[in-house]
Amino acid sequence: MSSNGQKIMEWSERLAQYSEPHWAEKNQLTCTYLTPAHLQTAREIKSLMNEAGFDEVSTDAVGNIVGVYRAASSSSSSGSSIADATATVKTLMTGSHYDTVRNGGKYDGRLGILIPIACVAELVRQQRRLSYDFEVVCFSEEEGQRFRATFLASGALTGDFDPSWLDQQDAEGVTMRSAMQAAGLPGDLTEIIKLKRDPEKYIGFVEAHIEQGPVLFEGGIALGVVTSINAGVRAICKVTGTAAHAGTTPMTMREDALLAAAEISLMAEKRALQDEGSVATVGQMQVPGGSINVIPGECLFSLDMRAPFDGQRDALVADILAQAQSIASRRGVKFECTETMRASAAPSNLKLQERWERAVKSVGQPVFKLNSGAGHDAMKLHTIMPQAMLFVRGGNRGISHNPMEIISQEDATLATQAFMALLDDIETHPFS
Numbered sequence: 001m002s003s004n005g006q007k008i009m010e011w012s013e014r015l016a017q018y019s020e021p022h023w024a025e026k027n028q029l030t031c032t033y034l035t036p037a038h039l040q041t042a043r044e045i046k047s048l049m050n051e052a053g054f055d056e057v058s059t060d061a062v063g064n065i066v067g068v069y070r071a072a073s074s075s076s077s078s079g080s081s082i083a084d085a086t087a088t089v090k091t092l093m094t095g096s097h098y099d100t101v102r103n104g105g106k107y108d109g110r111l112g113i114l115i116p117i118a119c120v121a122e123l124v125r126q127q128r129r130l131s132y133d134f135e136v137v138c139f140s141e142e143e144g145q146r147f148r149a150t151f152l153a154s155g156a157l158t159g160d161f162d163p164s165w166l167d168q169q170d171a172e173g174v175t176m177r178s179a180m181q182a183a184g185l186p187g188d189l190t191e192i193i194k195l196k197r198d199p200e201k202y203i204g205f206v207e208a209h210i211e212q213g214p215v216l217f218e219g220g221i222a223l224g225v226v227t228s229i230n231a232g233v234r235a236i237c238k239v240t241g242t243a244a245h246a247g248t249t250p251m252t253m254r255e256d257a258l259l260a261a262a263e264i265s266l267m268a269e270k271r272a273l274q275d276e277g278s279v280a281t282v283g284q285m286q287v288p289g290g291s292i293n294v295i296p297g298e299c300l301f302s303l304d305m306r307a308p309f310d311g312q313r314d315a316l317v318a319d320i321l322a323q324a325q326s327i328a329s330r331r332g333v334k335f336e337c338t339e340t341m342r343a344s345a346a347p348s349n350l351k352l353q354e355r356w357e358r359a360v361k362s363v364g365q366p367v368f369k370l371n372s373g374a375g376h377d378a379m380k381l382h383t384i385m386p387q388a389m390l391f392v393r394g395g396n397r398g399i400s401h402n403p404m405e406i407i408s409q410e411d412a413t414l415a416t417q418a419f420m421a422l423l424d425d426i427e428t429h430p431f432s
Contacts, residue, residue: 011048015098016046019373024249028103032102062153065140070129072131073130092202092426096377101145105401120134147176159193205387209390232260236300238337240297240298253333265301271319271323275404277371284300286300332375354388357369358425
């Protein structure tokens, strides 16, 4: 299996060739939901799955690419649909997302697609079937970049797709429904609802992912077993003041929206520092129609707030929003906040986590446990079935959401070996 790491590195390059024009010109990777680059990436993933030897490869109503490698005893190994599989055969689901942030890295999400594809290729090479169906879901959207609908792809599988998302517009005024239909998807809520999975048919969900942080790198550790995924809230905020002449309005008589937003940002940082594990980030800020000689009358900015536990997150959010209102009142401006995403903490299923631990140990690596500060599709699947994750060390001190994001071929090989060991563990020690 030593060649699997090389395959994964090569496959990553194959997917990374598709980027949106503005970013491709700068040799940067951006692949957002249902853009031409996104659709090209989807076609490439389907080609990889077919080359690997999946029994079924399809695109669902939200653009997820779904590959199934059938069990030895499954009556549908000849090619019938997932719903027709023998009732006694359960399914292990895995996967991750193939969209990216703007100017992102090659491995965030996509590594969790390529590792299981490599595992299926290895099973085919060995002419071997498992006792359970193996379903790899390549989620079409996780990052919430084009539309404010984070986790829409995995949410469709859990029954959490928000019908209002279909009428939401992107920055160019294109609705999600129109984008879906232009991509050859139905854009119809009835079809999306059909994607919801029955948890009784599943063993659970496992996900491999680049760590996106420095812990494994600094510790010299290749693989980490995730114990829990942090809770989070995302929001879009608006401060409304009064646009006025920058030269004639005294400093004491201004209602500056941007300065209020800046103070709120610094306050959020200070509040998050009060807790162990809490983080608060303003990742976007803009002054619509701003001019060099005009006091900003409006400022839009994002707020991303996370913590290890739901209660800690809720206290963080409540404090930041209350203090934001106080700052706005003192400065004579108006503060508004619209929540766009709320996700509960997702502790790993202990039985699946223990299987990851045995898998890591079986490939000669130490068992190192850590929680995830980043959100993942696993936290959506967590709401309907057991889940557990494996982290793979990132280079460059674990930097992610950045072109400097990297893994090594050796670590990709180890991660694939550990994933195969997990499949074997479930094979030889089925859940009771």
